[in-house]
Amino acid sequence: MALRRYLRPIKWPYRWVFDQRERKDYLAQWTSLAIATVMGAKSMVKASWPGEHDLAGAKDVAVLVTWDTKGRIHDFLIEHMKALRAAGRAVILVSNSPEFPDDQIALARKHCALVAWRRNRGYDFGAYRDGVMLVPDYEALDSLVLVNDSIYGPFQPLKPLLKRMTPAKADVWGMTDSWDTKWHLQSYFMLFHKAALQHDTVRELWKNWKHVQSKSWVIRKLEIGLTGRFERAGLTCASAWRYRKLVENFARTVREGEILADESLPESTRNLLQHMLHLADAGAPMNPCHFFWDELIVDGFPFLKREVLTSNPIGMPRLYEWHSVIEGVSGYDTDQIVRHLRAILKNRVV
Structure with missing residues (x-):
């Protein structure tokens, strides 16, 4: 508590330098990237708990990322976990929240296969990556869904939709695509099929990860840049709604x-x-x-x-x-x- 009190005066200057949203604040981005490079690719997970559903041997997994000021597991998030399980996914819930009360951990464990609490470094993409690292048998995966809590729903069953997002048409799917800056899949929901998961580019992405604490870097290099990186590597990408x-x-x-x-x-x-x-x-x-x-x-x-x-x-x-x-x-x-x-x-x- 005493340390937090001393650090409080530098909180906003730190965010101004390292947490910029402007995509051309390159000095702040490079500084954040340098810090992340020194820190290495270690996981930011502080603690994890098994859920009430099975993760061992799972071939279809969903990593669901959440953030709440008080670490609350809201009703809409529970509904989302239920829908992912109904679609045949073993759910890993990753919380980036600053706190995570015991009663909320217990609530989350009822609806997923694994619950993890991590330091919020690298934002949602950092949580996606750390969630992937928690999969006990990555080699056995046929598909992987990465999704965050920036959406309400689903309003329709996911299983028929995920069947339409077939590996015969694309290796990596998004729900929607965007032409902002350049064409890319929007990152709130992404589906990776086995060909993508086993591809060297994707495996190296997880292995050599950098938890860059710059929103503008994350937007430029990951939210926007990741689709192009996949396509240059020979992976096919498509959106369910064009x-x-x-x-x-x-x-x-x-x-x-x-x-x-x-x-x-x-x-x-x-x-x-x-x-x-x-x-x-x-x-x-x-x-x-x-x-x-x-x-x-x-x-x-x-x-x-x-x-x-x-x-x-x-x-x-x-x-x-x-x-x-x-x-x-x-x-x-x-x-x-x-x-x-x-x-x-x-x-x-x-």
């Missing part, structure tokens, strides 16, 4: 349906649709999980990004109808999302 198809469908629907000519259309909705059409025509990338969240869910997409509700990054009008969109296609209990939002939000109604 950005280009989403944009084409959107533009066609708005124009052919003459939606903008509808005089009953609220001005806020009209302005957003016009902005999206402008971006589409200009070839400017849009985050599919933000701009097309409702279209995706209606089309069977099983998730909703949390930040759509917590911050509404694009100013989506009538966002308060989110629960109706979900309930229109799914039996998912949206009250568990509401309970989580009540626990984490201030001065915002969703």
Whole structure:
């Protein structure tokens, strides 16, 4: 406790230097990379506990990463673990939370095969890697799902969807793709098949890992850069919902349906649709999980990004109808999302 008190004055200067989000803050990134290189590839896991489900000999594993200020295991996270198990995955839950109370550890253990608590270095990607290192028989794996708690859901069973994401079509899958900076699979949900898991590039990625404590480095090199690295190594990558198809469908629907000519259309909705059409025509990338969240869910997409509700990054009008969109296609209990939002939000109604 005394040490924490002495370190508190340097907390914010440290974050300003080493925790930047700007992608061109290269000095901070290189400094963080140098520190991570010196520290080496050791795991940041502080403790782990066996869960009530079997991990030994598992051929299909999911590493689910969570972070909460108080280390809480929220209802929506439990629902996610249940859905992954129903899809035939042995679940490893990795918590990056600053604290992890005993009662929450006990709760988590009921719903997974292994629970791990780690220092939050390298953020979600660092937790993905440390979770992979906890798989007792990596060589036996047929598939590996890496997923984080930045999404609510799933609103649909995952097993049929994962069957569609076949190794015959791609070695590495994402739920959605993005053209922000350059084309890549979005990293909140990634599926690796055996050909990828056994590939030298992927094996070396886990072996030579660096827990770089720079969000901008993680975004540039991992969230954006990892897909290109895989493809250059000869691995095929694909998304279950393709950005280009989403944009084409959107533009066609708005124009052919003459939606903008509808005089009953609220001005806020009209302005957003016009902005999206402008971006589409200009070839400017849009985050599919933000701009097309409702279209995706209606089309069977099983998730909703949390930040759509917590911050509404694009100013989506009538966002308060989110629960109706979900309930229109799914039996998912949206009250568990509401309970989580009540626990984490201030001065915002969703």
